[in-house]
Amino acid sequence: MAASAKKASSSKKTAAPSKTTANLAIDRVSEPVEDYLKAIYDLAGKSGTASTNDVAARLNVAAASVTGMIRRLASQGLLEYERYRGVRLSETGRVVALRTIRRHRVIETYLTEVLGYPWDRVHDEAERLEHAASDELVDRMATSLGNPTSDPHGAPIPTADGQMDERRHQTLAELDIGTRARMVRVSDKNPGLLRYLAEIDLTPGTEVQVLARAPFDGPITLQVGDTEPVVGQGLAVQVLVEEVQDET
């Protein structure tokens, strides 16, 4: 809960404009900065730190560019940085990242639910809109959707005050044969995969079971509804699932 007691990141306007709650009036940052913070947020994952190279790969920029940006972000108090030692978001940085993620995911949900976008094309649109939409707009969208808790790909949506379900899930590749499970989530970054999943009806919420698994990472036979699609290991490791205990 450290209320971002960092140093003087906010210029020299007023000492403390309004800090009633935690800290909602964080200076709005640029589009690239929001994308860096998002990338770092989810690369860091549990270890807490992200490497220069990973960030570079994720954002499709040169490693040198990442070093440069990282230095600026550190000087703004958005992250902690020690040369050669990776980077870790500060509390402020985490808040900014989570709000950007919230905007992204609410927008994706709105686009599919209300405007009829197919789930394989919302990501690119959201990747740009997330930087332009105000929190108010996003909250209006969320409200009109009934405050959904996950986006079309099953990713959890942070609440307006920055809480997010951080549960880890097993992949379809790890699922024991015969175990009943529910499809929970898949990455939103591969449109082809998403289209294929939609085709075999393997979307978040759907029940799925592994019927057979050929050795040496061979094909995996599934049961989805009353079809039995056979998928590869490459797909299975991308799909997150959750065991479902049948209640009487």
Added chain:
Amino acid sequence: MAASAKKASSSKKTAAPSKTTANLAIDRVSEPVEDYLKAIYDLAGKSGTASTNDVAARLNVAAASVTGMIRRLASQGLLEYERYRGVRLSETGRVVALRTIRRHRVIETYLTEVLGYPWDRVHDEAERLEHAASDELVDRMATSLGNPTSDPHGAPIPTADGQMDERRHQTLAELDIGTRARMVRVSDKNPGLLRYLAEIDLTPGTEVQVLARAPFDGPITLQVGDTEPVVGQGLAVQVLVEEVQDET
């Protein structure tokens, strides 16, 4: 050329990718560029040209910055420019401007009609979203609104293929006493004015009549519905109206 390694790789792939209709596949330009083109589009108006100073004032940038940007835009073929002689949009520039204007106005309409935004706060939001929303998204919004022809402030919405109603209108200040007219349009850039207009129910579509006009630009007494608000000249010149001929 170096910087275009990944993103703007569109440059010189094929001479003419697809030019079936007029020219719909125009390289997407930056946010500042879109704002310059919009500003020039409507400053130029009928005369066709806009001055450096006017553009600067409209965009809140220094005149020197405008000169710099103008040179770049001219070199990209978005406008025609002769030193000291003002600037005029090229056909390409006009197309880009109109599409940006379409996005802006459809977004404003969507925000008020669907998401319940008050009409005095949609402009700022649209000013940012217009650069991030794809034409597809905007077309989906337009479709779901039934393809409206004007935005919440009465400004005409260009069609997807770039047609826009360019009619000029008289202002409330010019309206003859006793003439029945319909409120048509008001600038979207002054939230206070918009709130006041909403308060006296003077919104696009509403019938209005000038009952009296005090001399020397004095107060103007209106009839709006069954109220008789008295407004100043400053307001009256901002409100565009259209005479309404009563049909039997």
Added chain:
DNA sequence: TCACATTTTTAGCGGAGGCTAAAAATAAAG
């Protein structure tokens, strides 16, 4: 421990889009 591989940083550069101050061109007034 030493040599090589990998990762990261530094150095230097470029374009976009801002700025201010000064110079130049154009327009307005006497």
Added chain:
DNA sequence: CTTTATTTTTAGCCTCCGCTAAAAATGTGA
């Protein structure tokens, strides 16, 4: 037709955010 005022451009500078090439730090395998 000058002189002055206004408008516009130039010159020079800045920040942000990219890039490449080279140097430095860190990690690894013999």
